[in-house]
Amino acid sequence: MSADTILVTGSAGRVGSKTARRLLESGRKVTGFDLRASGIEHPAYREVLGGFDDRAAAAEAVRDAGAVLHLGAFMSWLPADGDKLFRANVEGTRVLLEEAARVKPRRFVFASSGEVYPENVPDYLPLDEDHPLKPRSTYGVTKLLGEELVRFFERSAGMPATILRFSHTQDAAELLDPASFFSGPRFFLRPKIRQQEGFGNAAAVEVLRQADDGGEALVLSRNEAGRPFRMHITDTRDMVEGILLALDHEGAAGRSYNLGATEPVDFAAALPRMAELTKLPLKTIDLPGGGVFYETSNAKIRRELGYEPRWTFDRMIDEAVQARAKRAS
Template identity: 80%
Template sequence: MTAQTILVTGCAGRIGARVARHLLEVGHRVTGFDLCASGIEHPAFREVIGGFDERAAAAEAVRGADAILHLGAFMSWLPTDRDRLFRANVEGTRILLEEAAAVRPARLVFASSGEVYPENMPDYQPLDEDHPLKPRSPYGLTKLIGEEMVRFFERTSGVPATTLRFSHTQDASELLDPGSFFSGPRFFLHPKIRQQEGFGNMEAAAMLRAVDDGTPALVLSRSELGRPFRMHITDTRDMVAGILLALQSENAAGRTYNLGATAPVDFAEALPLMARATGLPLKTVDLPGGGVFYETSNARIRAELGFEPEWTIERMIAEAAAARAGTA
């Protein structure tokens, strides 16, 4: 791939920053676009600070772009954040695409989400790219609208686009960090209590408080019928590899792919590994409702682009344990 100028939105995020740094390392020029500075320092790196819905900033960001990786988004599941969610993910994507159409880059890659599916109420499993799109969260709805805008952009501009439906993504080192935005409330008791209270799920919070003795602990979440949670958790490094394949492969033009780990994580298997790694007690709580339980297929991207994720959950936990031991 000859040297290009590539716009990376969300360059201050865990995925965008890694993608930007890789592109710089292999000789590309990179423009970063995000609300806050990425901290990347490189002679071939240019940065635009601003919201995606700020037209002047979007126009400056796309200037000279040979390819665009629209990886940035605002993520929240709090009702109080919905206006911001739609401004960033819907209006921001619309404005960015309008400015991109005037520049006509050679390629566009758009980061969507597995939440465009009804992940916890699927018509069938594993969820593949042909599964009906029926988001059940406002965040998933913003991503589905984004996908439609990308298809419109592709039809009207003639620029080939690739849509990647992202798995839930983690840096391995975050898995055993109770302060992590994602892993804290997913695996640790006290952050999970605070999360459920923030969501207004007071029945769930009360169930969690019932097993809380005041000391730090991990929590194995199960449905009200006792089924352990199950979902995909993909290492950031595997996500970056998939994004780069989508950017570089001509076969990816016009295609949509699920991007994520091959196998879902069974919490009943993963949490005991985390408990051994941390020495923390493990509490088991049956929460109201059907819980989190889904499997998504990455067969298409593996077959068409040669994507092969390398970081299993066991390997991620082992790395997280080593990182935790190093900071203890």
């Protein structure tokens, strides 16, 4: 195992902070780079605060970096956030790559996204790494442009790179927290109403409000034809394992992988179980549009790097129930 310093961007985030801690626990030296402080205190850890497009901060962050894990990004699906998305995810990635090329790290790992695929209107399922890249969100476009930048610098600067197309990622404890940025609007009625209001989806808001009787409730989301939502949700701990494999596995250089859970989450099975365990009412709601329905294959990273996710969604739900009970006590 290399003794070099590992730069982790997004070190204050869900995935980045846990990756940094795992590296430190294994005896590695880590530099964190984010807009916010991570709260990590360790003698082998230093931190640089700033935006990825801040050249001075990026230059300081890559100093002495033997490898770079570019895990940080700005995530939003609001139309008003387009400028922020391109500044952080495209311009920020370009600046970081330029500065990294000066120190020539042995590996540059880039956290892309499954949104580089047309997830809900695929050419075929499951989505694998050979599927055409046709993003349908601004966030997905910025991650695809980031991938192109990474491959350009790999060719032009001789910087071996691995691209990881992230599944949707959650801490298990968040799943049953209505205040969670992701799980709140995905599984709970009132946060979902607020989310759809922010998106300007008036038709969806109207349908959701009709189901609101004033109490907390879970939502089984289906599309307008009654098909339950289906998507991948991966535990953060499994994502960290895949990132560490991409960092150190010799065969990962020059490769792109889907990183995530092996099986997608079927909302028709998961939501009744969540309702049973929490004793919350469950509202089944048919939302306008085609809805969320896709499956992504992780066969390539399992075959080539030996990746094996351990946290099934049922295990995540069990942990989420314990976390919810603890918050209520």
